[in-house]
Amino acid sequence: MKKILIVDDEQDIVESLKFVLETADFTCYCAYNGEDGLRLAKEIVPDLIILDVMMPKINGYKISRLLKYDAKYKNIPILMVTARSQEEDKLIGEETGADEYITKPFELDEVVKTVEKYLK
Amino acid sequence: MIKILFISKNNSQISKFKNIFGKNLYDFSCISDDTLLIDTINVSAPDIIFLDAEIPNLKDINKKIKQICENTIIIFLVNEKVDKELVKFANAFVTLDMPEDLIISTVNVNLRMKNALEMLSSSNKDLADSLYRLNALYDTSSRFAGTLDKDKLIQYMIEGMDKALSFSLTSTLSLCSDEPVLILNSLYELSDELISALKFRCVLNFNSAFEGKTLDIDTLKVIKQVKYPASRFTFTLFQYDNMFAKISLGDTDFGFVEIFKETSFTPEDATCFQTIAQQVALPLKSATLYQELIETNAKLEKLERLKSEFISIVSHELRTPLTSIKNSLDILGSGRCGEVTQSAEKFLSMAMRNVQRLSGIINDLLDLSKIEAGKMDFNFTSANINTVIGYVKTALSEVAKSKGLNLITQEAENLPETKFDAQRLEQVLTNLVSNAIKFTSEGKTITISSELVNASDIKINEIFKPEIKNLSGDYIQVCVADEGIGIDTKDLLRAFDKFAQIENSLSRKAGGTGLGLPIAKQLLEAHKGAIWCDSELNKGSKFYFIIPLV
Numbered sequence: 001m002k003k004i005l006i007v008d009d010e011q012d013i014v015e016s017l018k019f020v021l022e023t024a025d026f027t028c029y030c031a032y033n034g035e036d037g038l039r040l041a042k043e044i045v046p047d048l049i050i051l052d053v054m055m056p057k058i059n060g061y062k063i064s065r066l067l068k069y070d071a072k073y074k075n076i077p078i079l080m081v082t083a084r085s086q087e088e089d090k091l092i093g094e095e096t097g098a099d100e101y102i103t104k105p106f107e108l109d110e111v112v113k114t115v116e117k118y119l120k
Numbered sequence: 121m122i123k124i125l126f127i128s129k130n131n132s133q134i135s136k137f138k139n140i141f142g143k144n145l146y147d148f149s150c151i152s153d154d155t156l157l158i159d160t161i162n163v164s165a166p167d168i169i170f171l172d173a174e175i176p177n178l179k180d181i182n183k184k185i186k187q188i189c190e191n192t193i194i195i196f197l198v199n200e201k202v203d204k205e206l207v208k209f210a211n212a213f214v215t216l217d218m219p220e221d222l223i224i225s226t227v228n229v230n231l232r233m234k235n236a237l238e239m240l241s242s243s244n245k246d247l248a249d250s251l252y253r254l255n256a257l258y259d260t261s262s263r264f265a266g267t268l269d270k271d272k273l274i275q276y277m278i279e280g281m282d283k284a285l286s287f288s289l290t291s292t293l294s295l296c297s298d299e300p301v302l303i304l305n306s307l308y309e310l311s312d313e314l315i316s317a318l319k320f321r322c323v324l325n326f327n328s329a330f331e332g333k334t335l336d337i338d339t340l341k342v343i344k345q346v347k348y349p350a351s352r353f354t355f356t357l358f359q360y361d362n363m364f365a366k367i368s369l370g371d372t373d374f375g376f377v378e379i380f381k382e383t384s385f386t387p388e389d390a391t392c393f394q395t396i397a398q399q400v401a402l403p404l405k406s407a408t409l410y411q412e413l414i415e416t417n418a419k420l421e422k423l424e425r426l427k428s429e430f431i432s433i434v435s436h437e438l439r440t441p442l443t444s445i446k447n448s449l450d451i452l453g454s455g456r457c458g459e460v461t462q463s464a465e466k467f468l469s470m471a472m473r474n475v476q477r478l479s480g481i482i483n484d485l486l487d488l489s490k491i492e493a494g495k496m497d498f499n500f501t502s503a504n505i506n507t508v509i510g511y512v513k514t515a516l517s518e519v520a521k522s523k524g525l526n527l528i529t530q531e532a533e534n535l536p537e538t539k540f541d542a543q544r545l546e547q548v549l550t551n552l553v554s555n556a557i558k559f560t561s562e563g564k565t566i567t568i569s570s571e572l573v574n575a576s577d578i579k580i581n582e583i584f585k586p587e588i589k590n591l592s593g594d595y596i597q598v599c600v601a602d603e604g605i606g607i608d609t610k611d612l613l614r615a616f617d618k619f620a621q622i623e624n625s626l627s628r629k630a631g632g633t634g635l636g637l638p639i640a641k642q643l644l645e646a647h648k649g650a651i652w653c654d655s656e657l658n659k660g661s662k663f664y665f666i667i668p669l670v
Contacts (some may be wrong), residue, residue, distance in 0.1 A: 012441075019451055104442070105475070
């Protein structure tokens, strides 16, 4: 089974994503802050990461850059979840290395479809 | 009395002239020793000097006399034969044997001439003075016109007064800064005691000039500018002639200026002084207004920025919980948590619909705050507007059909391509067509049309004329015409205002944020285009937008 890492400080969102992805037969790992997210990503080397942008300490943008610059992890697809705040827009304006952007509020089915597209 | 000095060594001559001029009209004196000459002239400053040509070194003596008193008339006393050299620098000659009458008349003629010359030179001097002063006034007022800095204006006023009146000291109270400042411009150094006295005098002046206001002497700031610090003023300064003027315009007081001078001021000085003090008031007022304008502007800008930031933060904070709600509804609705009954389905879809609506409002708010903050990015590419019309028709024809409406297009053929942001114009057109669908009842038709127009041929409702008055050249025009409820003429302009919802209850029933049209307006402004509408109550509305052909 393919492994998906979900990183978001909003537990409810993690919960719902985990539910639909597990229903679609993926194994989910969850992290609720940037530090844990980065640690888990290196530990389990998932097949795909769903990453929130705005998080305390290490934001999603930093995590994405750290992973994409590392040869060991650079092939892991990253779906970046954004709430389109001005701050985020600024970050996204720069090179984040993310493969896909998902705007809040998103359609769960769309997320599942996108994940499947990368993990076929 | 006319002072006559007679210089001769010849006693008989002396006595002859003493006889002629020793009478009441004249003050006659004579010397025979030319070593005393200079001292005598210095003391008595004679009007007329008779110089005996027999005296040696005549030329040197003549030169010396001229050096001391330029305007003194020199008459040479000669024998019949006149030395040609002497003619060059004498005012007149008398001969030894000349009759008394002739000698007196020679003196009188020369006296009259002297008086006339003196008058001429004095009025010449007055004229030069006036000219100089006029020049100083002109200079000062042109300098006033060149700045909106209040401290500079006060400085220019003082400098102008110095130029025109050459004062010994000015004591200027300026109320133009945050706190009152006493500016002392002095020729010579001022002792601490004298400065204290001037401060005290300033407070007294203040109390009499501005009744009801108070000035605190202890906190009064003093700026001292001394021209020649090597010398010192004493308290005799207060015995100098002085003038005082308030600097104010209408209700606004900018301070006052007091000026001291060792010699007395003339009425012309007073006029000049008052003129400068009055002249500075107007630019000071303008500067004050200008400053207020700048401050208000800065405040408004800050407010606008805060508003945008606020909207952005709030939207972001709203999005996250909204996502969780939506996700939960999605999961419940998908039946993954158990079967959904028919009545549960109804309420789930109600919740979904409203989540969608809320998310639409947030998107609109974000768009608007982004455009207003100038942070919206546009992607201008060459394309045909009919493509956009095609997309919108495809996307909305189902919705129209479900309401029993007929959505048709009338696209102009061979429409040239132009540069625009297709995604943004699709947003605009979608909004216009959605509105038309909302406000049109079953069985009616909605038409989307396109055509090429020239700015000068555009027929537009009078109230929207200002929107296109600066446009010229060719434009692509898109029109969405419906047969709906229409908009009252008095509400037409407000349709593009933020949050303006014409007939509130109806608009709420039909859904929408009231932000669609204001956003459309901003988006078209970014395209250097325009948007307007034409409508008749109960007949229908026509919304037009144009983008330039480039």
